[in-house]
Amino acid sequence: MRPLTALTLSEGKLFLRDGMSVGFGLFFPSVLLYVLGGLMPGFREVDPELGGVRAIDIYLPIVVAMALATIAITTLPATLATHRERGVLRRMATTPVGPAPLLGAQLIVQLIALLISVAVAITIGVAVLDVSLPASIPQFAGVLLLATVAMFAIGLLIAAVVPTAKTASGVGMLVYFPLLFFAGVWTPGPIMPENLRRIAEFTPLGAASQALSDAWSGTTIAPTALAVLAAYAVAITFLATRLFRWT
Structure with missing residues (x-):
């Protein structure tokens, strides 16, 4: 068995043993979607303030x-x-294999976890909450790939500069919640105040949310969102590779 394959299987088993990673990483977004769409009044009704669509259609x-x-x-x-x-x-x-395959294995495991999380959310949205599939699946997949590169680069940068796992968790949360805000989790873009919406356009998750929403609805993907994602992907990947420490 090749080292990368063996390490990927090992890292995958460790991931599955971590209840927090499985529960929070794989299923929390889907649970939130179900609660909003299934229990919150008005989320599945057409809203004129949202351009004549349902809130749940925007939230997926x-x-x-x-x-x-x-x-x-x-x-x-x-x-x-x-x-x-x-x-x-x-x-x-210190081994002939080196540490790089372990990093590669971890990225593969996290990518698989992401795909599962996205698949569960889309399945719940489409099968349970009557949300339509993306108007352009290839465009949606392409945007998701670009956003994944940008966001994983940020995760690697955090891992590169923090000294301990506890610090990584703390810094991660400090970054996570503001990103969610600008992505529209609390206030969707169409009803976000203009000044905040302009700021959100230049945040990585705000740009990702905008581009994913455009691809989902079938409208022209905002060039600014794609440019912002590409800039973060290139710049943060460069910083992460320069700063990452094996020890």
Whole structure:
């Protein structure tokens, strides 16, 4: 068995043993979507303030962005920081394999977790809450890929600069909740105050939420959102690779 395959299986088992990662990372966004769409009054009724669509139709792509942030910002950096703190990365560096395959395995595990989380959210939205599928699935997938690169880069940057797993969790949460705000989790973009909406356009998750929503509804994807995501993907990936420490 190749080292990357073996490490991916091992990291996957460790992920599944962590109840917080499974519960919060995989299912929290979907639970929130179900609560909003199934229990909140008015969420499944057409709202003129939202452009004549239902609130739940707007929230599903926002929840997809939330799922991405949950994995990339709260789970990924804490796991990598734990490996560094426990000396796993240092010990891997002394082997012929090196530590890079472990990082690759962890990225694969987190990517699979993200895909599961997104799939569960979309399934609940479509099958239970009567939300339509994306108008352009290829465009939606392309935007999700670009947003994933940008958000995972931020997670790696957090893991690169924090000294301990506890600090990684704390910093992750400090970044996570403001990102959710600008993504429209509390106030969707169409009803967000103009000054806040302009700020949100230049945040990574705000841009991701906008681009995912555009791809979902079939409207032209905002060029600004794509440019912002690409800029974060390139710049933060560069910083993360320069600052990442194995020990």
